[in-house]
Amino acid sequence: MRRDTLTVRARYVVPVEGAPIADACLTIQGPRVGWLGPAADRRHDLDLGNVAILPGFVNAHTHLELSPLADGPDGTGSWPEDEIDWLRRVIAQRRSGSDESLRQAAERNLAATIRSGTTFVADSTTAGMSWPAIAAAPIRAVVFAEVIGLRRERGLHTDAAAWEWLASVRPENQIAACARVGLSPHAPYSTAGWLYHKAVASGLPLSTHLAEMPEELRLLAYHDGPMRRFLEDIGAWDD
Ligand SMILES: [Zn+2]
Structure with missing residues (x-):
């Protein structure tokens, strides 16, 4: 041999x-x-x-720091079919969790991902939160910093946080980690046009959410429905 x-x-x-x-x-x-x-x-x-x-699996869309949601609302591991209800839980979890708890969640979920045979992830993360875990793990990745906000103040805040992280990851870090950095303008209903234009101008890999569910299609086409009520409830609606 x-x-x-x-x-x-x-x-x-x-x-x-x-x-x-x-x-x-x-x-x-x-x-x-x-x-x-x-x-x-x-x-x-x-x-x-x-x-x-068999070849390693590719997971083309993860949010590793959201793994506390993995157990479901009743601890059974199952989730309701209503995606608006699911979104409300995601937002509640994000707002209640500390940065440290989200980082730990990313580590746990990444370990489970690797155990399942996944060798590549495309992860959307808040200001690079999942990067340290991914960079230290035996997995290839594109890590997208999420930018979000219809209102200018919120958009400026998430954009600044994303770019602060992007500036901290040098090219040699990416080569060593077998991972690249990118930008993810969250979704057309949540993210101002200027954030999309700035992301495109960056030349970085991009990811965005395009109408994951029927409620989003209705919002984009008619500006109403359950998604609008949801956005109004969380104070994210902008006429
Ligand atoms: Zn997503």
Whole structure:
């Protein structure tokens, strides 16, 4: 066995671009998969037994610091279907949690994400809150600082916090962490146009929420409905 090559045997290897291969071997050469196929075709160094090997999962949209919501309102792990109700709980949690509790939540949720086989996340976070956990973890990522606010004062505040964090992460930090930084203007109903324009002008990777639920479509099309009442209730509505 060459030092940089390892061939493992498993009950299944799932190449994804083809059907799963039963009783299979996979050869790892340095950072890459060098070969995979039936176990009968190659000697193996290590037999992993009754497991399936498959590529790491990509989670293209996470909010790691919101993991305290994982247990659900009644501790059962289930959530109501009403997404406005869910949004109210998200806001309540964000407003009641300290920065430290949100950072700890990001760490816990990231650990669970990695345990589940995820090797890449695109995480939206408040002023880079999830960055320290992600940068220290064996996972690749794009970490988006969220900017939000229809009213100018709120927009200025979240924009300043986002850019303060962006300025603190040097290019060599990103290379070392296998992670990039970006900006996430939250959503068209929550974020002023100038914040979108500034994010685009930054040249950074961008992420935004576009009509995740029917209530948002109704708000964008007719300026009314449950989303409007929700935004009025939390003091975020701007005529
Ligand atoms: Zn989201």
